[in-house]
Amino acid sequence: MIVLSDYLILSAIVFCIGLAGIFINRTNIIMLLMCVELILAAVNTNFIAFSYFGSDIAGQIFVFFILTVAAAEVAIGLAILTLVYRNRGSIDVDVTNSLKG
Amino acid sequence: MEFTSILFYVFALYFIGSAVLMVTSRNTIKAAMFLILSFFSVASLWLLLEAEFLAITLILVYVGAVMVLFLFVIKMLDIDKSTVRAKFTKYLPLGIVVSVVVISQMVLVLSAGQFDLDNSMGPVRHAADFSNISQLANDLYTLYVYPFELAAVLLLTAIIAAITLVHRKEGRSKKQNIAEQISVQAADRVRLVSSSPSKSKESK
Amino acid sequence: MENTYLTIVLAPLIGAIIVGLAGNRLGRTLSHSIAILGVTVSTVLALYVFNHHVLEGAGVFNENIYTWMQVGGLNMSVGFLVDNLTSVMLLVVSFISLMVHIYTIGYMQEDEGYTKFFSYISLFTFAMFMLVISNNFMQLFFGWEAVGLVSYLLIGFWHHKESAVEASLKAFLVNRVGDFGFLLGIAVLLMFFGSLDYVEVFTLASQVNGQTMFGDISVITVICLLLFVGAMGKSAQVPLHVWLPGSMEGPTPISALIHAATMVTAGIFMVSRMSPIFELSDVALTVVMVVGAITAIFMGLLGIVQNDIKRVVAYSTLSQLGYMTVALGVSAYSVAIFHLMTHAFFKALLFLAAGSVIVALHHEQDIRKMGDLRKKMPITYITSLIGTLALIGFPGFAGFYSKDMIIEAVHFSNLPFADWVYYAVVLGVFITAFYSLRMFFIVFHGESRVDQHTEEHVHETALSITVPLIVLAIPSVIIGYLTIEPMLFTGWLDNSIYIDASEHGSVVALKEHFHSAFGLLQHSIATVPFWMMVGGSLAAWVFSLYRKDWAKRIQERFHRTNYVLESLYGFDRLNEIVFVRGSRKLGDFLWRISDMAIIDQFVVNGSARLMRFMGSVIRPVQTGYLYHYAFFMIIGLMLVLTWVLVVGENPLLFLGS
Numbered sequence: 038m039i040v041l042s043d044y045l046i047l048s049a050i051v052f053c054i055g056l057a058g059i060f061i062n063r064t065n066i067i068m069l070l071m072c073v074e075l076i077l078a079a080v081n082t083n084f085i086a087f088s089y090f091g092s093d094i095a096g097q098i099f100v101f102f103i104l105t106v107a108a109a110e111v112a113i114g115l116a117i118l119t120l121v122y123r124n125r126g127s128i129d130v131d132v133t134n135s136l137k138g
Numbered sequence: 139m140e141f142t143s144i145l146f147y148v149f150a151l152y153f154i155g156s157a158v159l160m161v162t163s164r165n166t167i168k169a170a171m172f173l174i175l176s177f178f179s180v181a182s183l184w185l186l187l188e189a190e191f192l193a194i195t196l197i198l199v200y201v202g203a204v205m206v207l208f209l210f211v212i213k214m215l216d217i218d219k220s221t222v223r224a225k226f227t228k229y230l231p232l233g234i235v236v237s238v239v240v241i242s243q244m245v246l247v248l249s250a251g252q253f254d255l256d257n258s259m260g261p262v263r264h265a266a267d268f269s270n271i272s273q274l275a276n277d278l279y280t281l282y283v284y285p286f287e288l289a290a291v292l293l294l295t296a297i298i299a300a301i302t303l304v305h306r307k308e309g310r311s312k313k314q315n316i317a318e319q320i321s322v323q324a325a326d327r328v329r330l331v332s333s334s335p336s337k338s339k340e341s342k
Numbered sequence: 343m344e345n346t347y348l349t350i351v352l353a354p355l356i357g358a359i360i361v362g363l364a365g366n367r368l369g370r371t372l373s374h375s376i377a378i379l380g381v382t383v384s385t386v387l388a389l390y391v392f393n394h395h396v397l398e399g400a401g402v403f404n405e406n407i408y409t410w411m412q413v414g415g416l417n418m419s420v421g422f423l424v425d426n427l428t429s430v431m432l433l434v435v436s437f438i439s440l441m442v443h444i445y446t447i448g449y450m451q452e453d454e455g456y457t458k459f460f461s462y463i464s465l466f467t468f469a470m471f472m473l474v475i476s477n478n479f480m481q482l483f484f485g486w487e488a489v490g491l492v493s494y495l496l497i498g499f500w501h502h503k504e505s506a507v508e509a510s511l512k513a514f515l516v517n518r519v520g521d522f523g524f525l526l527g528i529a530v531l532l533m534f535f536g537s538l539d540y541v542e543v544f545t546l547a548s549q550v551n552g553q554t555m556f557g558d559i560s561v562i563t564v565i566c567l568l569l570f571v572g573a574m575g576k577s578a579q580v581p582l583h584v585w586l587p588g589s590m591e592g593p594t595p596i597s598a599l600i601h602a603a604t605m606v607t608a609g610i611f612m613v614s615r616m617s618p619i620f621e622l623s624d625v626a627l628t629v630v631m632v633v634g635a636i637t638a639i640f641m642g643l644l645g646i647v648q649n650d651i652k653r654v655v656a657y658s659t660l661s662q663l664g665y666m667t668v669a670l671g672v673s674a675y676s677v678a679i680f681h682l683m684t685h686a687f688f689k690a691l692l693f694l695a696a697g698s699v700i701v702a703l704h705h706e707q708d709i710r711k712m713g714d715l716r717k718k719m720p721i722t723y724i725t726s727l728i729g730t731l732a733l734i735g736f737p738g739f740a741g742f743y744s745k746d747m748i749i750e751a752v753h754f755s756n757l758p759f760a761d762w763v764y765y766a767v768v769l770g771v772f773i774t775a776f777y778s779l780r781m782f783f784i785v786f787h788g789e790s791r792v793d794q795h796t797e798e799h800v801h802e803t804a805l806s807i808t809v810p811l812i813v814l815a816i817p818s819v820i821i822g823y824l825t826i827e828p829m830l831f832t833g834w835l836d837n838s839i840y841i842d843a844s845e846h847g848s849v850v851a852l853k854e855h856f857h858s859a860f861g862l863l864q865h866s867i868a869t870v871p872f873w874m875m876v877g878g879s880l881a882a883w884v885f886s887l888y889r890k891d892w893a894k895r896i897q898e899r900f901h902r903t904n905y906v907l908e909s910l911y912g913f914d915r916l917n918e919i920v921f922v923r924g925s926r927k928l929g930d931f932l933w934r935i936s937d938m939a940i941i942d943q944f945v946v947n948g949s950a951r952l953m954r955f956m957g958s959v960i961r962p963v964q965t966g967y968l969y970h971y972a973f974f975m976i977i978g979l980m981l982v983l984t985w986v987l988v989v990g991e992n993p994l995l996f997l998g999s
Contacts (some may be wrong), residue, residue, distance in 0.1 A: 038140065038143065039140075039143050039146045042248050043146070044183075045244075046245055046247050047150050049156060049240075049241060049244035050241055051157050051176075052162055052244075053154060053237035053238075053244075054157045054161055054237065056233075056236060056237050057236065058161035059159070059235035059324065060233030060234075060236060060237075061161060061162070064302075067208070067211065070208070072161065073203070074173060075157055075160065075173065075176065081192075082180060084274070085183075085189045089187040089189065089261055094277050095277070098277055098282055100192055101192065101195075101274070103286060104192075104195065104200065105292065106288045106292065108203065108293070109292055109295075110296075111207065111208070112207065112296050113300050113303070113334060115208070115211045115300075116300040116303040116304050118211060118215070119303075122214075122215045128215055130154075
């Protein structure tokens with residue numbers, strides 16, 4: 038029998054893998070965004086699991102919206118990245134530090 | 139061991155495996171591919187959880203649109219592979235430490251048995267012709283219609299924002315003007331100059 | 343009646359405003375006519391008021407004319423309290439002011455600021471009226487400050503004379519010290535009585551009597567002493583007397599008006615007005631008496647060595663103010679007011695006569711350059727003689743009655759130190775006679791030491807100067823005789839002055855011993871003060887006319903005493919060293935250390951520098967690198983999770999249920 042906690046633990050593990058990915062791949066912005074996608078996937082799994090086991094459709098509706106927002110976020114994030122590349126010539130982190138205090 | 143349990147473990151393994159591979163890969167394209175694999179395993183897991191609509195939507199929207207977009211941008215931009223490799227091992231220990239800490243904390247919470255999750259929340263078995271879509275739609279268009287509309291507006295805003303950000307002005311791209319091309323004269327294209335041959339002694 | 347009082351108060355103000363603003367355009371004659379008209383109106387109406395209240399015995403008028411503001415439960419308004427005391431003061435002030443106004447026509451003839459002067463003295467009259475007619479402390483303080491202000495303006499009237507400017511500042515500052523004490527007194531009064539209205543305060547006085555502050559100091563004593571500090575400033579008692587001699591830098595008319603007859607008597611008036619409160623504090627009364635005695639005798643001694651004609655009269659004023667203060671101290675308030683009134687007349691007369699001499703000798707003020715003027719200025723001579731006789735207490739003249747009453751009152755007093763004070767005031771009679779007659783003889787008798795050129799032109803001064811002299815000479819002779827009985831004994835001032843007869847029975851004892859004014863005259867030969875006066879006069883004659891070289895020899899013999907007297911007991915030096923230099927050093931210190939170093943450098947610049955420093959420390963946190971931010975976010979998340987799990991009362995840490 039698969040119980041709710043199994044799904045939650047799975048989701049937690051992948052979440053932390055995503056966090057670690059942010060840590061490890063800090064220099065590559067594309068990788069950063071992809072790790073964020075991973076985290077979002079884990080969280081969505083969490084919601085769906087609760088929706089299934091709790092017999093409440095609200096979890097799936099929430100995932101619906103999370104998908105929407107994630108898509109919008111990716112679009113704009115990549116647009117910004119393109120602009121940075123266009124203006125600076127590379128997306129190396131050393132050129133993207135102009136907010137330095 | 140039920141068949142669904144086996145499926146769960148398989149897909150869970152795929153999920154975690156592809157996640158780890160994605161995170162540790164040094165090639166960005168490979169990382170994107172692994173992410174797609176992980177999305178497929180997620181979709182399978184959702185199917186197990188009887189969220190069919192969302193599973194398919196994940197494939198269609200996320201993999202079909204968002205990851206494609208990712209791949210476009212990866213190919214378009216010039217990513218220096220050397221910088222990726224250089225700093226990889228430096229932060230690995232810290233990353234592992236952090237993730238281990240967080241994981242253990244979450245597991246601690248979940249396995250403590252305090253929530254009595256296993257007993258209190260049991261899945262509801264539906265009839266075979268139970269439609270997940272209609273259940274979703276029932277609530278989405280009645281109770282949550284306002285957030286739904288807002289989400290639409292959000293997407294519209296994202297579209298406009300993205301386009302406005304990368305929009306180039308006129309003149310940056312080249313366009314053909316046929317009439318001008320036909321009416322061109324030789325003098326517009328060629329200029330004759332006289333130059334003396336080189337008088338260098340060492341010319342060969 | 344209210345309109346009458348308003349007219350009395352406002353007529354000089356209107357005159358002052360018109361002449362002040364449009365004086366140059368109106369021309370001299372019209373200006374002085376307007377000013378004099380204003381004061382004449384006030385004088386006539388004051389006579390009417392006097393008649394109405396004192397002679398016909400009308401009741402007390404006490405009303406608020408205009409409410410200025412109400413703050414909390416405190417009502418500050420402009421109000422008039424007209425009883426017999428007020429009527430007497432109104433009459434004296436307006437009459438003297440009128441005399442001075444007329445006198446000014448002749449005295450300030452050659453001066454450029456002719457119209458400005460008239461405006462100022464009318465303004466002063468208004469301020470003095472407001473002071474005496476007020477029915478609450480706020481208005482009293484307003485009048486108090488206003489007379490101080492106009493005094494400052496008038497002393498420094500000749501503003502191109504540096505000594506005048508210094509003197510005016512000195513007057514204002516010393517007055518300020520007194521006013522500060524006065525204000526503190528009003529504050530304490532307000533704190534304990536809850537009201538600034540005279541009548542309310544007086545009715546509450548017995549209730550507040552027992553209360554103490556700062557341990558066991560009686561509240562009433564504190565209030566009285568602080569109010570008296572104000573009186574000390576205004577009425578020039580030691581040690582706040584230093585401004586009066588300097589005030590002689592102003593034109594003589596104002597010396598007569600302000601510094602002899604009216605402003606300096608404001609303090610005496612105030613203490614009399616506050617008699618219900620002062621009666622409750624023996625300590626305060628003793629202090630008043632002793633301070634007055636010190637002033638009376640020591641200032642008199644200074645009058646002996648002065649060589650400027652106006653300064654002799656100034657120190658005489660100081661000494662006589664001391665007498666009035668002594669009378670207040672022994673609870674003989676009506677005697678003090680009586681002496682105030684007689685003194686106003688003869689001292690104004692003496693000042694104006696001195697002014698007449700000065701003008702005749704073309705602004706020469708040193709008595710060593712005068713002499714033998716009696717034949718050349720007969721009217722001035724005779725009026726001066728009358729004034730001097732009144733001052734020294736020659737039997738029958740006004741000063742005799744008032745001064746004698748003061749001495750008798752002291753004799754009957756049972757306050758501590760009363761014996762010493764008695765000796766002091768009796769000795770004071772000798773000293774008064776000595777310096778007054780010394781001045782008189784040197785100026786009018788003896789051989790003429792006047793400068794040759796001036797002597798040819800010496801003649802009696804104009805009518806506008808001599809007529810006021812004559813008019814003032816008349817009351818100097820008769821007013822004592824006429825008013826002593828009603829004012830002191832048959833209760834002219836009864837509805838204004840309160841005396842606790844059981845404790846302070848001087849006036850009662852006086853009354854028992856008094857038979858009639860004529861009786862006093864007859865008895866005079868038997869009293870000690872009479873012989874003191876005779877002795878002083880004789881001494882003056884000897885040293886000024888008979889054996890002039892003896893004076894010089896004594897001065898050399900007792901040169902140390904002489905030095906002390908000539909340096910005015912060192913008060914000026916003391917003030918300069920302690921207060922002037924001290925204030926300057928304090929100001930310097932505050933400027934350099936407190937302002938520049940502490941506030942500018944440390945607080946203002948220092949806080950800026952601190953912000954800069956903190957910024958430079960915190961700023962590097964913003965590295966600009968995205969992954970650093972992500973890093974911090976994750977670490978933060980981890981910490982929050984740890985905190986929630988560990989720190990909170992978390993049953994989740996119970997592993998296994």
